[in-house]
Amino acid sequence: MERVRVGRVGRPHGLDGAFVVEDASDDDRWFRVGAQLYAAGSEVEVVLARRGGGGRRVIKLDRQVERGAELAVARDALPPTAEDEYYDFQLVGLEVVEEDGGALGRVARVEHGVANDALELDGGLLLPLVGNCVRHIDLEAGRILVARGFSDPA
Numbered sequence: 830m831e832r833v834r835v836g837r838v839g840r841p842h843g844l845d846g847a848f849v850v851e852d853a854s855d856d857d858r859w860f861r862v863g864a865q866l867y868a869a870g871s872e873v874e875v876v877l878a879r880r881g882g883g884g885r886r887v888i889k890l891d892r893q894v895e896r897g898a899e900l901a902v903a904r905d906a907l908p909p910t911a912e913d914e915y916y917d918f919q920l921v922g923l924e925v926v927e928e929d930g931g932a933l934g935r936v937a938r939v940e941h942g943v944a945n946d947a948l949e950l951d952g953g954l955l956l957p958l959v960g961n962c963v964r965h966i967d968l969e970a971g972r973i974l975v976a977r978g979f980s981d982p983a
Contacts, residue, residue: 832867832901833918835859838894842881847889849881850900859902860886867901868894915966925950925973928964933980936973948973954980 835856839849850860859866864875868890877889910916917939925933925948934950939958946958956962956979965974 831904833904833907833916834899834901835866836886836900838868838896838898838900840896842887845877845889846893847877847879847887848896850886850888853886859900860888865902866890867903869898913966915968919968920948920966920973923966923968923971923973925956925975927975927977927980929977931980933975956980 834852835854836850836859837852839851841847842849853860858864860875860878862875862878864878866873866875873890873892873894875888876891879887881887907916920936920939923936925936927933933954933956934952936948937951938949940947940949940955948956948958948963950956956975962975962979963973964976967973
């Protein structure tokens with residue numbers, strides 16, 4: 830079964846075994862009481878959920894898990910996306926090519942910004958995830974088509 834990371838066990842929060850969730854998903858459903866997650870290779874349940882300082886997610890699991898452990902959910906548990914919406918993990922690894930066929934690299938990660946998100950390529954290039962730049966995303970072909978000119982240094 831494929832799993833998708835939704836956070837990581839962070840520093841302890843209080844004396845009750847709760848901890849701050851680092852790199853937490855924006856989807857609250859994974860951090861509610863009763864939610865089922867995978868941590869350190871086994872299934873765990875959220876037994877306490879609250880917000881800490883700065884609005885950070887704080888949870889406690891039904892068993893102790895080592896700090897730094899990945900928190901994940903089954904990929905098939907993810908809600909379906911709308912048309913032209915993608916999960917970050919779907920884009921990472923895709924080949925990025927310009928409309929003229931020139932290869933720019935592969936998506937290393939998705940950077941989330943205030944105005945728009947950006948695709949960071951394995952060579953360090955950042956491409957805005959906006960319609961003027963990204964022309965087409967083809968998950969089956971493993972390719973993202975982008976407009977010419979966005980790879981040119983300013």
